[in-house]
Amino acid sequence: MIKKTDKLYRNEERGTAMNKRLPKYMVLKNELLGWIESGRLSPGSQVPSENEIAERFSLSRQTVRQAFSELERQGLLERVQGKGTFVRSLNLREETVQPKTIGIVTTYISDYIFPHIVRGAEAELRSRGYRLLLASTDNDKEKEMECLRLMLSEPLSGLIIEPTKSAEGNPNLPFYLSMQSRNLPFLMINERYRELEVPCLKVDDELGGLTAVRRLVERGHRRIAGFFKTDDLQGVNRLRGFMHAHREARMPLAPEHVVTYATAQKSELPVLRARELLASPNRPTAFVAYNDELAVPLINAARELGLSVPGDLSVVGFDDSALALASGVPLTTLTHPKEEMGREAARRLIAMIEGGSAGGSPPDGDVLYVPEWIERSSAAAPSARE
């Protein structure tokens, strides 16, 4: 495709005297510029390697490097170690700087599984040369708005968002719509606002609730109580699976065996209800807890009442968190991908950013993780006397 004889030489022959004799690297620069402008090298395509150019033009590699690096500085080329040199696409050339910063908004930074999600995303982003902006909403929709406003106050490449109280409405919809119309890529983790069509990475919570009950039923449990937080969709879905499994097993489900609560009540109400249930004549033989964070106090409550876990009561948690192993009774629980989810969210967001298709080229780009049962010591068959 590319001719062997080149203008480079004609130039030298011709202009020696009058033309001040352009330096070779300058001549090469002009030559390459011509290639790009003429379309001989299209945007995004790979430029012949330094060695190849050097040989073809009978230059040393250092001279070629000088030409390349000036073109890189001007934003026309992009060099990647180990891969090669590429013509930067036109639209990228117009922006002076690419922000290379992405934001994550989660409900809680410090607690439970969220640090692990952030960690996974951070590692992936750092390795790809992106910086991570972090903000937390404390599960408060007003703060969510604050966070979004602050994040968007400076240029940003993309956003990863964990919705706040996803089961309720979404007062910050205008923000998200404006992001969509601005072609700012973003995606959601754990859950999505129903009003928005954006890619989402989540655990199949309904399947999780289903699995928890199925496994307990297999072990012989017939009276199972469930404790679910219902102001986010994760809890709602786990509860849905919990009930589904009861229907499936044709087991009656007493209304008092379903305990729902809101985030604000999480430290009091479920434990209170648990005590009542455990003191009742026909007490449940197993608890399904919304997550490990709740499973631990439920276990402690049971033990305070003189019941042994799992001897007298089986308890199943969710999320396979650090608490599962730290707890007195190692928790039987269902997995949450945590770090992997963070990593994958980062990967997909970067693909959206760099692929240019901000809207979401994968139309159904959701990822649904299957929660896996982790057998530890907090669940067993109900004791004989039950």
Added chain:
Amino acid sequence: MIKKTDKLYRNEERGTAMNKRLPKYMVLKNELLGWIESGRLSPGSQVPSENEIAERFSLSRQTVRQAFSELERQGLLERVQGKGTFVRSLNLREETVQPKTIGIVTTYISDYIFPHIVRGAEAELRSRGYRLLLASTDNDKEKEMECLRLMLSEPLSGLIIEPTKSAEGNPNLPFYLSMQSRNLPFLMINERYRELEVPCLKVDDELGGLTAVRRLVERGHRRIAGFFKTDDLQGVNRLRGFMHAHREARMPLAPEHVVTYATAQKSELPVLRARELLASPNRPTAFVAYNDELAVPLINAARELGLSVPGDLSVVGFDDSALALASGVPLTTLTHPKEEMGREAARRLIAMIEGGSAGGSPPDGDVLYVPEWIERSSAAAPSARE
């Protein structure tokens, strides 16, 4: 005027192996940046010639040229053939906007107490209108450099840093020095690199070690074993307090009762040693653990050997983490301010930024938190038969 011995050299001598990550021309760039921003090279003045720099730093002229040309590209230098290289005047490179973004670099994002520190800082920063950039080093000095480089790739108002393996050397010193000379405010939390004079917020770890032993002695313990991580200064200081308390109480300290380990060994070695100690004829009646994270497996190890906690063995942790309550035996431990430390770090950094006195107007701006004893259930008097 300019000294013959140079930081560049000190650095090379010290960190030959680990410092190889930072290319020489980058080191030189940072060095020159320092010269310029510190006023050692005033605007308009002539920079030593390429050959002179090359000789002084024992570099080849080509390498010096690489550094110079990058600085020229950034608009800091101006080169004139035949005359020399000059520092461009300040007004040509004034900063346009105040970034209002600060960075935090910690060892681990996801584990243990670090999320709480980040959380505290995030809350404070958000309320003051700052954005938070987060990066983690995984306790790896090379990643620390990566993080710093990435963070500094765009304008930043300030940095909060938790040192990586603070007990060992600091190969990234050039970065920190260049930050200081560029008047970029930063401070350290938990520990400080000995080589740097920067404000630092930390817990009085020595006092913590001292207190732990004192309280155990008050309860009648005479044989106390301590487990400390010694690749960061926190562990070293806690150990120091541990030994100090023994001297103070005129209690002999058997060498095998001091177990030290590195981060890489944390999941195996201490528990192994604990089992040995507990199986020995004259076993200790109390353990002081480097932190709660270690206290939990120590307790579990004891219980696996049929010992009750605190009946047969008292265990004291550090940091009052979430694990302290989740554990089977609620941990007696010493506090770590966590969120408060994060908040205060953010407050002080903002004061440094907005007060303009980047160097640190509070000459001795350190904050030393006193760890407080939290009485729970893992420590008691030794049993009578001991």
Added chain:
DNA sequence: ACATCTCATTTGTACGTACAAGCATACTAA
């Protein structure tokens, strides 16, 4: 089938040499 390893290719770093070209100063010759 899947992870792991090896290997060739690419750019990055670092050193070396040599000479050209621009600039300032000192010196020389008309």
Added chain:
DNA sequence: TTAGTATGCTTGTACGTACAAATGAGATGT
């Protein structure tokens, strides 16, 4: 005196070598 020259500095251009580090593809082992 004055113009021109010589000299010695500077940066610029150009070539060369060598090895390091990242990447991706093909081979290999389990």
